[in-house]
Amino acid sequence: MTSLNFALHADAIIPVAGPDNIVTGKSLVVRDGLIDSFMATDDARQLLDIEHIELSGHTLMPGLVNAHGHAAMTLLRGYADDMPLDRWLNEKIWPLETKWVAPDFVRDGTEIAAAEMILSGITTTSDMYFFPDVAAQALQSAGIRTQVVFPVMNVPTAWATDAREYLDKGLALRDHFRNDDLVDVGLGPHSTYTVDEALLSTTATLANELDAAVQIHLHETAAEVLAHVEATGERPIDLLARIGLLGPRTQCVHMTDIGNQDIDTLVQHGAHVIHCPRSNMKLASGACPVTKLKAAGVNVALGTDGAASNNKLNGLAEMQAASLLAKLESGDPTALSAVDSIKAATIDGARAMGLDAVTGSLEVGKSADIIALDTTGLAMTPGHKVDSDIVYASSGTEVTWSWIAGRNVLKNRQLQTLDNQALRDKARSWRAKLSQ
Numbered sequence: 001m002t003s004l005n006f007a008l009h010a011d012a013i014i015p016v017a018g019p020d021n022i023v024t025g026k027s028l029v030v031r032d033g034l035i036d037s038f039m040a041t042d043d044a045r046q047l048l049d050i051e052h053i054e055l056s057g058h059t060l061m062p063g064l065v066n067a068h069g070h071a072a073m074t075l076l077r078g079y080a081d082d083m084p085l086d087r088w089l090n091e092k093i094w095p096l097e098t099k100w101v102a103p104d105f106v107r108d109g110t111e112i113a114a115a116e117m118i119l120s121g122i123t124t125t126s127d128m129y130f131f132p133d134v135a136a137q138a139l140q141s142a143g144i145r146t147q148v149v150f151p152v153m154n155v156p157t158a159w160a161t162d163a164r165e166y167l168d169k170g171l172a173l174r175d176h177f178r179n180d181d182l183v184d185v186g187l188g189p190h191s192t193y194t195v196d197e198a199l200l201s202t203t204a205t206l207a208n209e210l211d212a213a214v215q216i217h218l219h220e221t222a223a224e225v226l227a228h229v230e231a232t233g234e235r236p237i238d239l240l241a242r243i244g245l246l247g248p249r250t251q252c253v254h255m256t257d258i259g260n261q262d263i264d265t266l267v268q269h270g271a272h273v274i275h276c277p278r279s280n281m282k283l284a285s286g287a288c289p290v291t292k293l294k295a296a297g298v299n300v301a302l303g304t305d306g307a308a309s310n311n312k313l314n315g316l317a318e319m320q321a322a323s324l325l326a327k328l329e330s331g332d333p334t335a336l337s338a339v340d341s342i343k344a345a346t347i348d349g350a351r352a353m354g355l356d357a358v359t360g361s362l363e364v365g366k367s368a369d370i371i372a373l374d375t376t377g378l379a380m381t382p383g384h385k386v387d388s389d390i391v392y393a394s395s396g397t398e399v400t401w402s403w404i405a406g407r408n409v410l411k412n413r414q415l416q417t418l419d420n421q422a423l424r425d426k427a428r429s430w431r432a433k434l435s436q
């Protein structure tokens with residue numbers, strides 16, 4: 001294992017901070033797991049008391065932030081495709097989850113997700129799933145920085161039978177990780193169609209008292225919004241605003257069906273949007289108006305969503321999809337440039353989770369959450385602009401090294417905290433079980 005004191009000598013650095021999008025001629029020095037300095041490479045090579053890692057042909061950038069996911073759902077990848085969201089959930093996903101979701105399912109599925117995320121440059125993830133205690137443990141031992149939002153629902157599941165039990169177990173989990181450097185625990189009310197107003201109100205009270213993060217699926221499809229309006233006369237986001245569940249610690253996932261009044265509401269309350277372009281496209285849920293949101297000053301982060309609706313947990317692929325979809329949705333080729341997409345996948349994701357003082361950019365004093373990408377492949381040549389190549393030309397497999405809080409989790413494309421072969425064996429045995 002690499003020590004927590006090292007110097008990285010790469011061709012270029014994309015710091016996502018400061019005046020330059022791309023920095024050359026500098027090495028990045030890490031001490032005690034923190035970014036210590038950017039030093040002229042010739043000088044950095046003279047440092048005697050640290051390990052030197054030569055990364056010729058590589059670009060360094062902050063580790064990517066996956067602001068919305070359901071890690072354990074890797075075990076449902078490819079189980080049900082090409083269906084609309086409501087039928088996909090009701091006919092396929094929820095019945096299978098009812099039958100199979102248990103601690104072993106969550107542990108194995110989450111470990112597979114962790115491996116896949118590390119291999120594609122994700123160093124911080126958010127997770128919302130049953131048995132969040134098991135997921136938190138798996139992500140922590142994989143070494144990934146994690147925001148776990150524990151599920152809050154009215155319906156009984158294998159993890160909890162009623163609202164009280166969801167909250168009690170979730171709050172105990174929050175206590176357990178209170179002083180953890182890698183794991184943060186927030187509240188994850190699933191949506192306004194699975195959680196009633198009374199429970200959403202209780203969630204708001206708790207989140208405000210604890211100053212905890214809240215993440216909720218919101219305005220995922222036009223049908224969801226319409227059904228809510230028809231039933232209550234109110235748009236889902238207005239319900240959240242009215243009961244105090246919309247604020248600077250609220251992360252609204254999806255937000256495809258939104259109008260100008262909803263954007264005003266987001267701005268007024270300082271809430272964040274988590275955009276999941278690949279999941280939204282695959283389920284034909286709609287397209288989040290990223291350009292309009294950003295123009296209004298709303299912070300927009302990126303998420304993969306679960307592998308059952310994406311079907312990959314790949315940070316590079318998500319950036320690429322976000323930029324392409326933003327252009328199509330707005331009819332504007334300047335929408336979500338490569339630079340903007342990289343920000344959305346790094347510092348804006350960290351900001352949405354309240355982690356921007358710790359991660360999301362390469363700045364002195366921040367945690368060494370760093371990835372190195374091999375940019376020498378044919379598809380990335382001739383290399384006019386490396387940030388453009390990373391967003392528009394990468395295949396998703398260019399990440400060769402990764403450090404989280406200075407801990408080396410990927411070395412020369414080899415996982416350091418997880419066993420790739422063992423995970424593939426586990427996945428195969430789950431396929432056999434789930435198809436029974």
Ligand SMILES: [Zn+2]
Nearest residue numbers: 070217305306
């Ligand atoms: Zn989701």
